[in-house]
Amino acid sequence: MTSTNHEQFPARSSLVARRRRTALTVAILLLVATLAAGCSGGPSGGSRSLSKSGDEPTPTIAPVLSNGTLPRFPDGTVLRVVTHDSFAVSSAVLDEFTARTGVTVEFLPSGDAGSMVNSAILTKDDPQGDVLFGIDENLLPRTFDEGLFQHYAADGLGAVPMSLQVDDQHRVTPIDRGDVCVNFDRRWFADRELAVPGGLRAFTDSQYRSTLAVEDPSSSTPGLSFLLATIATFGGGEDTGPNPAWLQYWRDLKANDVAVVDSWETAYYGSFSGSSGEGDRPLVVSYASSPPAEVLDPSVPTEASPTGVVAPTCYRQIEFAGVLSGAQQPRAAAAFIEFMLMPSFQQDMPELMYVYPVVDGTPVPEVFSKFTTPVAEPLTLNYELVDANRERWVAQWASVFR
């Protein structure tokens, strides 16, 4: 692109200059790199955290509730809560916590759940906050290896079903649950007088060709959950060969023209026909709590709501909170965890975050009880199993789709 004739003339000397330039670039970069290495090797940086395993015992916080009441803290106590972007709580509920404990809460949104957890791990020695909320099951083993959390056995766990208490060492406490499920566009199936598919196997049926949109499990959390749902259903998770049963299911899905997109946003608003999007797919991987969000007028009968859930596809997702190891206010953090299990916070979550409470007997808003199918027995896999195999599963999946 550069060869006009008069340029050939100074070619030799400019070649020398270029070489010198390259050498200098490299030299400068190396110099700066060395300087920076010197700096970051200091007390708080360096390579310690990633290689350090959870050998040294993480501290345990003594119970903070006395007779079920929250303790009071000195005025001016500030609690910093690291969250993902989807976190929300009513101001009124937050004010209640401040009124009862004297603690002011600051939130630190840190991107999506994966970014949040990874930045918490990177800043472990000098954490940005005291408590972290919004970590899901699949990310737990990594944080345990890093010793990210302190132990705290919350009083409030008494009312949480044992099936949701996956960490018996109480490094993290379950706060909410929200299953990942295939949603369907009710009108699309009604217009075609086609039955709504009953489960995963039906999606490979030729009458449901080109109807399903899923998220790429390598880039999307619900996408990964759906992949795990297929492994939980069809089995073969331990099979490292080219033909595990679950992967054969994905081959069938591909043959039936499944659409794979990068993210929940693209799938739900770009591919799905059932929400306000204008997509062409009547089935999409979303959440059990999505259909209530689509209902504008709660007085319509359930059969008239725009979308619904294919219950046998649901995969359990639990969100946890934990007190960070380097927390400046560990007791206030523990108090906040207790508060998150109390009725006012548990009742507040569904409409603000589209998730279900974990505490038994917490009333949910009418739109939730009416417009989505309660999933009694969602699909689930042990999180340690998931952690040990996830990357291989995603790679096997990618071998079919890339």
Next chain:
Amino acid sequence: MGQRLPLRRRIPWRALLALPPLVFLALFFVWPVTAIVMRGLRSAGSWDLTAIFAVVHDPSIGRVMWFTLWESLLSTIVCVLVGLPGAALFARFEFQGRRILWALLLVPFVLPTVVAGLAFLTLIGPAGVTGVELTGTIWAIILAHVFFNYAVVVRTVGAAWAGLGESEVDAARTLGASPLRALLTITIPRLRSAVLAAASIVFLFSFTSFGIVMILGGVRQRTIEVEIYDQTARFLHLDVAAALSIMQVVGVIFVLMLFGRARRPRAAGSVDRADTRPSRRPRTVGERAFVGANLLFMALFLGSPLTVLVVRSFSTSKGWGFDAYSALGSSRRGSSSFVSPLDAVGNSMRFALVTMVISVLLGSCAAWALARPPRTSSRNSTVKHRFGAARVFDSVTEGFLMIPLGTSAVTVGFGCLIALADPPLDLRSSWWMLPIAHSVIALPFVARLLVPAVRSIDPKLREVASLLGAGKFRVWLTIDLPMIRRQIAVAAGFAFAVSLGEFGATSFLVRARDVTVPIAIYRSLGRPGGDNLSQAMALAVILMAVIAVVVICIDRLRPPTSAEF
């Protein structure tokens, strides 16, 4: 002043001027990136380079790198080819709504990729209204890259073109050259440095493209940026991420050197204000057709995705109306994390304004430090030798200033989290974190636009002014500044737009109370149901309006000494 040799006096002065931008980038770019890369490559106190070898030998990474390179080069070539007529249009012709359109060009530039991506899906997706499905192909990616970067070419080259004298073209035409021949042999070569500046920016943007590739490229197309994001933010394989980041920077340096090779020092300064021809209304049929074709292209190509957004923002579940806009103002059941759109716009504007000031100041330092007047005797080898070291310093610095634009946002963001955590540079919880991070991305822009602009000022003008008794500052104020006013306005507009639209680093550096408009858009889109999509689109429309108004204002700013031209 003393009797020292002019040569000795000049070099320290330039080096001093180069210092602020270099120190800024060393602190807020090199250090964070090095910190995160080092954390990946050192474990238990010793170097572990196995990841680098593994990555280099991984054929799938090789394919990703190759795809990233040719995808971004093709995007750049298409963007330049498509943008040049647009630049000519603004440089030479006057038409109704010209100023507004000049500002509106920047609108796509600030759009969050997910919003533009959804608009493209509506147009060229599987159920697209155009009926042509391009998603999953390279063409969808290139189309979107051109959509985002069209303004870079048109505004950069257009500003340079407008300041170009026409006497040589007139001479050539008098001697019988066809307009095309005059264009190809006189105008385009003189625009070379502006075109290369624009092209290198477009290249870096396409090279680090993330959202567009994810949304429109389908599962098969992956760029090195996508890989770095996955390895850093999803898997926390910092060793692999470090190896990939190093590959990315090496790729960027390699291509920047290609661009540097394409530039050559020119003997004659090209801005001579005396014969700048003001733009005029098209007269001949050919000229009218040219203007018409250009406007039609912009209306279709830039206009249709934007129209989709505007239409979506007015279409709600209750029918057509302003519901989405009015709903933006009301908190959803008093959520504590609710930020009103007015506040979000206020936050975004504050960050963008500070980013603009920081990057224009630092970028100007860099531009005047690097804009060594081209030496008329450059082919004389002794002169070349004597100035070799200084010239190497120039080109290395110039290339170095561009690298942040070619580096993954997630690398810089995570790097900032671990590097800028200790006093005296504990910026993690500071308000300044965001404008500083945005300036790191905006500075390459500003520098890349201003360096060739300052360089193109005819040194004779400064010499004449000095001879007439003007001091250094007065020369700068009366010669340099007015001559490149357009380019400064263009650079400032881009700096503002970069900050206004930035999402990648913002998403994990932002503080809860400083939510920006792109963050608010993503939050809206992250929720199912009701009118969240319309509200996200309404926020995007507000963002579009903000950038248009701001750029119109910036374009109107003039240094006090400048005469109208």
